[in-house]
């Protein structure tokens with residue numbers, strides 16, 4: 190009987206629409222990578238075997254440990270012409286007919302629809318990466334096969350004591366698939382057999398050599414279960430042995446194949462030549478025969494059990510890609526052996542993927558990792574480390590294979606939770622990751638640059654999140670500065686100036702580094718050669734607040750009071766004192782004007798060209814913190830009070846060297862004293878200048894002005910004054926109201942006008958048609974405008 194025989198009724202099912210879309214994307218965009226089909230199917234077989242073994246821990250009926258668990262691959266060439274089939278079988282958990290339909294006919298994965306949209310929109314250019322991120326699985330069969338049959342038989346269980354082998358059958362271009370009882374009966378014993386009827390141009394996969402090469406390249410790493418490949422070789426055997434054929438007895442091969450020797454497909458020996466010239470002289474007659482053999486093609490121990498000196502970079506990459514189903518090789522890895530401290534020894538490889546999942550920053554802090562694969566003596570146990578004590582968020586993306594020697598094989602996850610083992614493993618992973626990052630930072634600048642691009646903010650998160658590792662992680666953090674692009678805190682210290690006791694920084698989340706460099710707060714420091722760290726990532730400033738000091742140096746926000754630099758020098762101190770004295774009248778006058786905004790007005794020692802700036806007091810909020818807090822939408826009343834208080838803790842610093850400030854001082858000094866006659870108009874004007882100066886300082890320093898309308902009205906008035914325009918004259922503000930909707934006109938939706946992009950839509954003004962013509966075209970263009978009377982039916986473009 191054939192798997193496709195019509196002797197059984199076949200039930201037709203429609204594919205879920207997403208499946209059809211996914212198949213199309215896979216087939217169209219991965220043609221040049223089509224050998225991945227084998228890796229994907231072997232990975233699925235591996236999963237099925239792991240599942241069976243896990244279930245058997247609690248239900249011995251499913252598998253009692255006696256029959257072998259393995260994967261086998263066989264290529265069968267068509268007898269009557271080109272082409273043929275590749276059959277991949279496993280002795281794993283198998284699928285019931287319902288599971289065949291559900292698992293292979295629908296996509297249950299979350300994010301599928303979004304993935305499909307992205308893949309379709311990217312015109313196939315980037316689909317390799319997208320699919321890599323998503324996983325591609327069973328549908329990769331259609332890269333090489335026109336038709337696929339999946340025969341499957343689940344093990345006997347209490348609920349299903351007499352399972353029946355069923356077949357899932359589908360062609361590459363059909364929108365439906367069939368599920369039916371296997372006409373051959375329960376031939377598998379248990380497990381799944383996938384038969385790929387190869388496309389015409391995929392005959393290369395019929396060659397054993399090609400299949401072996403592919404397994405060696407990709408899939409030797411996808412599984413620790415033995416993979417057997419069927420092949421035939423010529424052998425010379427004595428004629429008298431003909432009766433008892435010489436198959437390789439030392440290698441039993443996949444159990445089910447040897448046990449089903451009566452199957453036509455599984456003929457053990459085939460005679461090809463009996464042309465041997467027997468001679469009377471020869472004592473023994475021999476003849477050439479084709480011997481069938483199942484080769485064990487992944488006999489090497491898994492990579493993590495080998496000595497790291499014997500493993501190539503390519504092998505590590507392939508192991509990573511196969512295990513974690515990632516198309517892109519990892520950025521870095523560490524292979525180590527250890528002991529948990531509670532006497533359990535293990536071998537492990539820790540991988541840093543080359544990209545961070547998009548979801549990383551939006552997921553909560555305590556998301557459990559799914560990519561730490563715990564094995565015991567090569568046997569997969571779990572990748573669920575529980576959510577009670579997940580790894581710290583900053584390491585949650587890590588991918589690890591860990592193989593323990595001494596845990597009992599039937600250890601369950603629950604009993605694992607109770608041992609110290611998991612906790613110790615998590616600590617070891619974090620420690621090793623930090624070691625790996627530090628090693629790269631010390632030894633491989635190029636690679637560390639790449640790490641920074643992807644994991645820079647993650648390292649800072651780690652330093653904030655875990656006090657125990659704060660120092661080590663902060664040492665790995667890199668920052669922009671006024672002088673350099675990527676500087677560690679230690680490198681910053683090496684570049685400090687004589688007598689510098691503070692680490693200077695300026696923080697403004699989201700602001701481009703170039704515009705931070707131009708800030709009023711760094712001008713003098715920069716001019717004097719001091720380096721200032723420029724922080725524009727949300728975690729930067731929080732990190733410094735957590736660190737408090739670095740190698741005994743305190744952090745100084747240059748937008749805050751408390752900035753110290755070579756001011757101990759006597760000369761400068763005295764100069765500052767003198768200036769304060771000189772500017773006293775202006776300071777007193779400005780203090781009154783700036784009451785609602787700042788706590789005090791002082792002479793600046795940080796400004797060079799700017800006339801003034803607003804700095805936060807030591808206890809006040811910088812513009813950056815104020816922005817963060819506003820964004821955090823503070824609701825609690827009692828905190829609001831503190832918030833308002835901290836907001837007012839600002840100082841107005843004035844630059845005594847600025848001509849504007851000098852001019853203002855002169856004007857203030859000229860103000861009439863109390864017993865003199867006052868010039869109210871000029872006083873108001875001066876006050877207005879002061880308010881603009883204060884508001885301008887707020888904006889320049891990154892704060893918001895209390896009332897921007899008021900601010901601009903004032904600027905308007907000053908501008909008018911400087912132009913000699915009347916301050917009270919009003920603009921002509923008569924505006925023609927928009928016409929009501931005319932129900933007789935076509936609706937907006939079907940208008941051609943709407944279809945035009947904004948910039949190409951004609952503009953209209955004052956109720957008259959108006960067309961803007963560029964000056965250079967005016968000579969060459971003449972335009973006639975037809976006037977339309979109000980009561981005439983109008984076409985859409987005249988309506989406005």
Ligand SMILES: Nc1ncnc2c1ncn2[C@@H]1O[C@H](COP(=O)(O)OP(=O)(O)OP(=O)(O)O)[C@@H](O)[C@H]1O
Nearest residue numbers: 233234237283284292293323324325326327328381
């Ligand atoms: N050889 C097999 N034995 C048992 N079940 C299988 C086998 N192959 C596939 N399946 C079932 O079909 C489902 C879908 O397989 P598919 O390869 O499309 O996706 P996946 O393995 O879940 O994910 P991905 O391959 O993308 O990581 C699997 O989750 C599994 O339940």
